[in-house]
Amino acid sequence: MDPDDPLSLMWWNPTQGDFVVWSEGVVDGIGLLRQARYSRFEEMKKELDIRIMTYHMKNPPHELLLLLARDMVNVLTHLGSNGVRGNLVPTLLS
Numbered sequence: 001m002d003p004d005d006p007l008s009l010m011w012w013n014p015t016q017g018d019f020v021v022w023s024e025g026v027v028d029g030i031g032l033l034r035q036a037r038y039s040r041f042e043e044m045k046k047e048l049d050i051r052i053m054t055y056h057m058k059n060p061p062h063e064l065l066l067l068l069a070r071d072m073v074n075v076l077t078h079l080g081s082n083g084v085r086g087n088l089v090p091t092l093l094s
Contacts, residue, residue, distance in 0.1 A: 007044065042075055045072045 020032045039043060049072075052065050 010044075033079060041079065042076060046074055048072065 018034055018037050031078065049069065052069050055062065055065065
């Protein structure tokens with residue numbers, strides 16, 4: 001896999017280095033996703049949004065692409081739902 005591929009994030013295997021343990025969590029396993037990792041997801045979403053919009057300008061709406069766009073919004077909302085704290089975003093550790 002080419003780490004410079006803009007879609008390589010889709011095949012990302014999280015490591016503990018991508019998270020910081022969140023001491024305020026009630027349950028073990030809750031951690032903070034580093035802002036740099038969240039930003040990569042956000043950038044990928046923006047690029048895919050442009051590609052989807054470009055496709056729909058030339059073609060009839062494609063249901064699967066519309067669902068993908070909606071799901072990307074939902075995932076980013078979930079990842080950032082607890083608010084950014086410094087350079088960290090709360091999420092579950094795997």
